[in-house]
Amino acid sequence: MSKKIAVLTEETIHDLEFWYPYYRLAEEGYDLVIVGPEAGKSYTGKMGGVIRSEKSPSEISAKDFAGVVVPGGWGPDKLRTHKAIVDFVRDVHANGGVVAAICHGGSVLVSARILEGVRATSYKSIKDDMILAGAEWVDEAVVVSKNIVTSRTPSDLAHFGKALVETLKKIK
């Protein structure tokens, strides 16, 4: 399996939920690629940091990626309006890659229609959306269902990072 992992960015993505998994996976030797709706664009995170996209979905192929991380914040509300982003997430999942979402990141998984029958969690405000998308929603720090890893909030990041690393190691 590839060592490439996409981490999604958009305006008002949650900075910590972006950078914690980014650096944690870098520590494990993964090749991180920052993917946004447009390539080479500087997006401003919820906390004000700049997260510049390296690639847009049209420039990459889901089959080259071992996984994709969808951080939270308000960014997922924008990410899910881009068909190419949603298609990329669905294709990574369809190809056996890992899809990880924290907080509002679950909204992109809802739009990608990959939650049917999946035990998962999210920020509490989108619980109903997750359930309507077919998820078995639970209130836990991190939930791993096959190749889908989900967490609730930034305070779950230690659990999210650990589960993400373990799940990626299993699929290689």
Added chain:
Amino acid sequence: MSKKIAVLTEETIHDLEFWYPYYRLAEEGYDLVIVGPEAGKSYTGKMGGVIRSEKSPSEISAKDFAGVVVPGGWGPDKLRTHKAIVDFVRDVHANGGVVAAICHGGSVLVSARILEGVRATSYKSIKDDMILAGAEWVDEAVVVSKNIVTSRTPSDLAHFGKALVETLKKIK
């Protein structure tokens, strides 16, 4: 050795440099304690996040801690003006604990007088201060010298986290 690790906070501490090591060490099972000049005070990070201190140095004993992390940002410039904070860092080091600093965090190590003969790095702007304090300054992502771990900037966080975990495991 104790599993307690202090992570220092102050006004305008760098949020990512605080939270990345915080969650990374939580993942390893360490008991994180947020320490600031005053206990129970909400400090606002450089990116705008709130980092609330749990303890002040007067309420804790350095001998109970396996290590202390000094994040960067503008916070270290304030942290080093508090004698109790500087004493705490020096005492953790004297007791054989790990002292880790990233970016401007090195300024607190300068004030704690623990850099004599130590190979170390920091944000480039405080290089001269580090050298005057006796450090052998090098431009590397992370430098480990016995129990002192130092890095340059947020982009070194993956290296910083890995070296911090490895160094803590050696001292137990």
